[in-house]
Amino acid sequence: MKRRHVMPFGSVPDAEGVCFRLWAPAAMRVELELASGGERALTPMEQGVDGWFELRVDGARAGARYRYRIDGKIDVPDPASRHQPEDVHGPSEVIDPHAYEWRDAAWRGRPWHEIALYELHVGAFTPQGTFDAAAQRLPYLRDLGVTAVELMPVADFPGARNWGYDGVLPFAPDSRYGRPDDLKRLIDAAHGIGLAVFLDVVYNHFGPDGNYLHVYARDHFFTKRHRTPWGAAINFDGEGSRMVREFYIHNALYWLEEYHFDGLRLDAVHAIRDDSDPDILTELAETVRRVAGCGRQLHLVLENDDNAARYLARRDEGTARWYDAQWNDDAHHAFHVLLTGERDGYYADYGDAPERHLARTLAEGFAYQREFSAFRGQPRGEPSRDLHPSAFVVFLQNHDQIGNRAYGERMSMLAEPEALRAAYALMLLAPSVPLLFMGEEFGCTHPFPFFCDFKGELARAVTAGRRREFASFARFREAGIESIPDPNDPSAFESAVLDWNALHEPGPAAWHACIRTLLKVRHREIVPRLAQLVPGRSTYAVIGPGALRVQWALGSAGRLAVAANLSDAALQLEAPIAGEPLYFTSANASECAVSGMLPAWSVIWSFERGTQQ
Secondary structure (H helix, E strand, O other): OOOOOOOOOEEEEOOOEEEEEEEOOOOOOEEEEEEEOOEEEEEEOEEOOOOEEEEEEEOOOOOOEEEEEEOOOEEEOOOOOOOOOOOOOOOEEOOOHHHOOOOOOOOOOOOHHHOOEEEEOHHHHOOOOOHHHHHHOHHHHHHHOOOEEEEOOOEEOOOOOOOOOOOOEEEEEOOOOOOHHHHHHHHHHHHHOOOEEEEEEOOOOOOOOOOOHHHHHHHHHEEEEEEEOOEEEEOOOOOOHHHHHHHHHHHHHHHHHOOOOOEEEEOOHHHOOOOOOOOHHHHHHHHHHHHOOOOOOOEEEEOOOOOOHHHHOEOOOOOEOOOOEEEOHHHHHHHHHHHHOOOOHHHHHHOOOHHHHHHHHHHHOOOOOOEEEOOOOEEEOOOOOOOOHHHEEEEOOOHHHHHOOOOOOOHHHOOOHHHHHHHHHHHOOOOOEEEEEOOHHHOOOOOOOOOOOOOHHHHHHHHHHHHHHOOOOOHHHHHOHHHOOOOOOHHHHHOOOOOHHHHHOHHHHHHHHHHHHHHHHHHHHHHHHHHHOOOOOOEEEEEEOOEEEEEEEOHHHEEEEEEEEOOOOOEEOOOOOOOEEEEEOOOOHHHHHHHOEEOOOEEEEEEEEOOOO
């Protein structure tokens, strides 16, 4: 089987040659520089209407390298390049999508309620840091019990090392990880063993090095009407915005159709400014579901600091109208405060009653549903109580929550093992969709700091800015901000690469067994019951310092319940735990269920049967 997404821009090869199309509304003249067989040719492109330039070259073939010369002054890569073999400033390469023969014709994806995510950075996941090397680890992930792999952004970025959020050519998988067919082989192999694959995409900004759109489309692609943390916003709602919107909608369709990804996670959509109706998030989701969703299980996930529950709306049959889920930072922050005691920065919003915030996130989605956020100085969020718990992705760690710390410490370096075990028993068995960050499953203690590979003044500015972020923290007054790793130093990246030999050591092996057991219990006891869960009828209560109880109604089938004590002191419950125990962290859980005593750092999951009609 062969796949190709048809786009109105980029290079399109066929049996006779290649058609090149560029949208350059600010250019007066565009020439194509084509290199093939050791020869280079510079040919004027035909100027059409609405800023389009086009040229067909008979005899050109896949593998040819090309770029565009704008107004005789500057050479730029194709913004829709499928491959950049010489990095972001070099020429693009013509790729024939039909050259890859897919083997997953029978793959239809996995239902959202079955998803258990595993987030990884391709460059740091293995010592080789390639798509092919990551593919070799897929059987390990299947055996662990996750059902989906989520790749941090792979769009071409400047240099040899980057988290991926500084990408500038969103259609080109970064050549450091391999060629386009290598990524396709990774996805194909995952589907062959039952794993779905998600991709993290960045539609809110471009990186600071290698974005040439400002040369030939500045006043069309960007706008001064809105601002983002990274400068001028992308123009999704002003004059000329139609093609900008098409650029990103086609990008989403491209990954889902040409690469057969099963879903996308949209980064930081709260930084996408769009006053139009429908906004770009709505139009993109509706287009994806109409064009690419036929006969497949496709999933869209948001990161949205605004907690805008409206994007998570369900149809009558329970399927997602636009987005399947949102990363639930509220749940993470409450977990973090309970496990570490930290209350600075955004954790201050959860420091007053972390057990109450956590219980609410498990029962109702967001902890902040229009309540006032002291950290932000304004109300935050929208009501989410009536949403199914699977509309939220929960986690103890992810790339942001680790890497945005000054030293990139993982939770395994910040919390006691018994506290972490209890937290995993709560997080991995909750009806929400769980996410693990690479290495978390074996208690990895390697940091995951922010890293990049900029040069010159930009590198110095990024290093200084990174250290300036933490200058006000008391802990750095003694050590000095110079102790914060330089993200451009290769050692920052090298420290993040997983050490797979650790799995042979007793401690990591025990963690791995614990996580694997929990995921088995999830698939056996929790997943089959999720379809019966009735949204809007969950309840929660704080039952002591650091302790909570949550119940989820399963209609006539009964109810799912958890009692958790995330504190270092035993707790006497007012009433014994009812129902059939499904999982417990304490060896004497049955005795606890009878006596009502909940030991320190313990979690008991139970199922109480209802009256079947």
